[in-house]
Amino acid sequence: MGQETIFAPQLFKGKTALITGGGTGIGLAISQLLGQLGAHVILVSRTAETLEKAVTDLRSENIQADFIPANIRKEQEVEEVFEKVSERWGGCDFLINNAGGQFAAPALDISANGFRAVVDLNLQGTWQMSSAFARMLIENGRAGRIINIVLCLKSGMPGMVHAAAARAGVVNMTKTLAYEWGSHGINVNAIAPGTIETSGLQQYDSNQLEQSINRLPISRMGKPEEVAEAAAYLLSPAGSYITGTTLEIDGGEHLMGATNQV
Numbered sequence: 001m002g003q004e005t006i007f008a009p010q011l012f013k014g015k016t017a018l019i020t021g022g023g024t025g026i027g028l029a030i031s032q033l034l035g036q037l038g039a040h041v042i043l044v045s046r047t048a049e050t051l052e053k054a055v056t057d058l059r060s061e062n063i064q065a066d067f068i069p070a071n072i073r074k075e076q077e078v079e080e081v082f083e084k085v086s087e088r089w090g091g092c093d094f095l096i097n098n099a100g101g102q103f104a105a106p107a108l109d110i111s112a113n114g115f116r117a118v119v120d121l122n123l124q125g126t127w128q129m130s131s132a133f134a135r136m137l138i139e140n141g142r143a144g145r146i147i148n149i150v151l152c153l154k155s156g157m158p159g160m161v162h163a164a165a166a167r168a169g170v171v172n173m174t175k176t177l178a179y180e181w182g183s184h185g186i187n188v189n190a191i192a193p194g195t196i197e198t199s200g201l202q203q204y205d206s207n208q209l210e211q212s213i214n215r216l217p218i219s220r221m222g223k224p225e226e227v228a229e230a231a232a233y234l235l236s237p238a239g240s241y242i243t244g245t246t247l248e249i250d251g252g253e254h255l256m257g258a259t260n261q262v
């Protein structure tokens with residue numbers, strides 16, 4: 001079965017990809033697509049049961065899939081992920097920093113700790129994964145690619161100041177690391193999805209979601225598979241000369257400016 005794709009079967013044969021948040025939503029669609037194109041996929045997130053179920057389903061489609069439970073906010077756990085990847089599978093080629101999230105709240109209702117939690121997950125967590133991955137690649141003299149999944153930042157995100165600030169940090173980190181690590185053969189790019197139909201959206205007000213979708217140039221939600229195709233493009237040979245960019249997969253949301261009401 002598998003996802004519909006424009007890419008050739010076995011495009012990623014011999015490659016290993018580590019996908020954070022790979023057991024659900026967008027991360028699972030990326031795991032599925034890279035796996036069906038021949039990559040060995042390693043799923044990382046906090047909940048072992050979710051990962052185990054996803055890996056069982058992927059394996060039933062003859063995809064080579066494994067998982068490592070870890071919290072990307074914890075530096076020690078991140079280090080251990082890459083120790084395991086090196087010991088068990090001799091390293092990996094691709095890192096997809098997809099794990100992330102936030103809660104919606106007016107800025108004045110967000111405590112210092114609430115702000116910190118979201119920055120810790122989306123910015124610090126992405127940094128910890130990226131830096132451990134790059135050190136592993138450079139030690140082994142191996143090239144690689146990083147994709148950071150961020151948010152459509154538009155001109156501001158009322159109701160999500162913590163996430164907007166953290167993801168803007170990741171967008172600039174993407175550019176800076178593209179400079180620093182280009183000479184090591186590491187391409188670093190980001191994808192900014194708009195509103196994508198996953199269970200992650202359940203926490204948002206459905207009326208607000210509907211209003212923002214209706215105003216889009218392409219007035220529907222995106223599908224996780226549409227984000228996965230973009231990731232496959234950036235990881236493929238077609239993406240070999242692309243680094244430091246952020247690709248918007250958002251139905252045109254980035255054209256619109258801030259429209260959320262809080």
Ligand SMILES: CCCCCCCCC/C=C/C(=O)SCCNC(=O)CCNC(=O)[C@H](O)C(C)(C)COP(=O)(O)OP(=O)(O)OC[C@H]1O[C@@H](n2cnc3c(N)ncnc32)[C@H](O)[C@@H]1OP(=O)(O)O
Pocket residue numbers: 100101102103104105109110111112113114115117118121151158159160194195200201204205208209212260261
């Ligand atoms: C706008 C419409 C768009 C409408 C348009 C929407 C477009 C959607 C686009 C994006 C979609 C997605 O990203 S979908 C992604 C989906 N998945 C997620 O977002 C889930 C991820 N969320 C999380 O994991 C967590 O919520 C996370 C943010 C990291 C916090 O984790 P922690 O376990 O550390 O958090 P806690 O210990 O519970 O809380 C830490 C502090 O945060 C505070 N806190 C927690 N929830 C709070 C809340 N709702 N309001 C205020 N404050 C809150 C707590 O009070 C604590 O502060 P103190 O009391 O001071 O200690």
Ligand SMILES: NC(=O)C1=CN([C@@H]2O[C@H](COP(=O)(O)OP(=O)(O)OC[C@H]3O[C@@H](n4cnc5c(N)ncnc54)[C@H](OP(=O)(O)O)[C@@H]3O)[C@@H](O)[C@H]2O)C=CC1
Pocket residue numbers: 020021022023024025026027044045046047048050070071072073098099100101102121125149150151152192193194195196197198199200201
């Ligand atoms: N859906 C949408 O409209 C959009 C989503 N995004 C972003 O895309 C990414 C995927 O979102 P989506 O698939 O929709 O939602 P999900 O809630 O399904 O995905 C979030 C994933 O992150 C993992 N995760 C959360 N915290 C941690 C942590 N501390 N350590 C390791 N893993 C963690 C979760 O797994 P576990 O709980 O097992 O740890 C889960 O698999 C997120 O970064 C999200 O913010 C961006 C724009 C729009």
